[in-house]
Amino acid sequence: MASTSHHPVMLPNKHLDHLDSDYLFHLDIPLNDSEIVSKFHNVKFVCIGGTANRMEKLALHLGQEINFQPTGNSRFDYSFTNERYSGFKVGPVFCVSHGIGTPSLSVMLHELFKLLQKASCCDVTLIRIGTCGGIGISPGTVVISTGALTSGFEPFYTTSSLGKTLKLPTSVDMNLVNSLQGCRRDEDGFQVVLGKTYCTEDFYQGQGRLDGSFCDYSKADQDAFLRKLYDLEVRNIEMESAAVLAMAHKVGIRAAVVCSVIVDRLQAELPTESRDNLQAFQNNAIVLVGRHIRQRLNL
Numbered sequence: 001m002a003s004t005s006h007h008p009v010m011l012p013n014k015h016l017d018h019l020d021s022d023y024l025f026h027l028d029i030p031l032n033d034s035e036i037v038s039k040f041h042n043v044k045f046v047c048i049g050g051t052a053n054r055m056e057k058l059a060l061h062l063g064q065e066i067n068f069q070p071t072g073n074s075r076f077d078y079s080f081t082n083e084r085y086s087g088f089k090v091g092p093v094f095c096v097s098h099g100i101g102t103p104s105l106s107v108m109l110h111e112l113f114k115l116l117q118k119a120s121c122c123d124v125t126l127i128r129i130g131t132c133g134g135i136g137i138s139p140g141t142v143v144i145s146t147g148a149l150t151s152g153f154e155p156f157y158t159t160s161s162l163g164k165t166l167k168l169p170t171s172v173d174m175n176l177v178n179s180l181q182g183c184r185r186d187e188d189g190f191q192v193v194l195g196k197t198y199c200t201e202d203f204y205q206g207q208g209r210l211d212g213s214f215c216d217y218s219k220a221d222q223d224a225f226l227r228k229l230y231d232l233e234v235r236n237i238e239m240e241s242a243a244v245l246a247m248a249h250k251v252g253i254r255a256a257v258v259c260s261v262i263v264d265r266l267q268a269e270l271p272t273e274s275r276d277n278l279q280a281f282q283n284n285a286i287v288l289v290g291r292h293i294r295q296r297l298n299l
């Protein structure tokens with residue numbers, strides 16, 4: 001790694017010191033199994049995204065990028081797939097799926113952070129590599145989040161605790177953002193844009209679409225909403241950024257959200273491109289992050 005800093009993952013939960021045993025229920029990893037836990041000690045990058053398939057392909061791609069040499073028959077040095085989530089580890093890179101939306105994501109992140117602490121990981125970077133709708137941004141462009149707003153336009157991840165609303169501030173490491181942006185090359189067939197990300201609880205009404213199963217507003221309301229987002233310097237919409245940036249900040253892990261635009265919401269409701277093009281768009285974010293990881297590992 002280029003940096004000589006040494007930041008162990010240390011979770012701000014004193015109750016964890018007093019558990020006899022602990023089991024990551026949704027990842028299906030027993031934290032008292034030292035053989036499994038020790039496999040994660042070298043993790044420096046955790047890359048997350050919605051689906052298991054995408055995370056498996058991502059791990060294989062990043063494994064090639066960093067010349068990961070698998071031992072035995074497996075293409076990974078650890079992997080799991082269960083009813084909820086899937087994870088694929090290639091050396092210092094662990095790719096994990098999170099499903100749709102912040103409730104699904106936050107369960108996975110709590111357990112992932114506990115695994116990183118138990119494995120005594122240091123200097124970990126978390127990157128969500130996803131898809132999004134652009135706001136005046138054309139498909140294929142990669143948007144790196146400079147902040148995330150709740151559906152109420154606030155810079156928080158809103159959740160609840162003991163029946164009370166909890167607002168966790170979202171925070172972005174601009175060094176990481178700038179370093180990721182700097183990984184674009186002139187010959188790339190895509191642009192990289194920095195901007196705020198609007199994080200919603202729903203894909204249809206939550207993102208101002210007219211084509212959900214019900215809709216109580218007009219096309220003019222939709223236009224005004226999308227214009228408002230643009231004026232707030234929002235450049236993309238997705239469903240996990242606020243929780244990623246707030247939860248990582250809360251536990252002291254640096255994080256970024258890097259998403260490929262698959263539809264410009266000022267032009268259309270849903271993606272209109274072919275499946276092959278959509279796949280190529282998703283790869284743009286992956287290419288950028290792959291270069292960043294190589295650079296950070298001095299490869």
Ligand SMILES: O=P(O)(O)O[C@@H]1C[C@H](O)[C@@H](CO)O1
Pocket residue numbers: 049050051099100101129130131132203238239240
């Ligand atoms: O992981 P991806 O990029 O697929 O996540 C985005 C945000 C929602 O989870 C989902 C909606 O289609 O796509």
Ligand SMILES: O=c1cc[nH]c(=O)[nH]1
Pocket residue numbers: 131132133134203207237238239262263
């Ligand atoms: O428009 C979009 C595209 C991907 N993901 C979203 O949440 N919204």
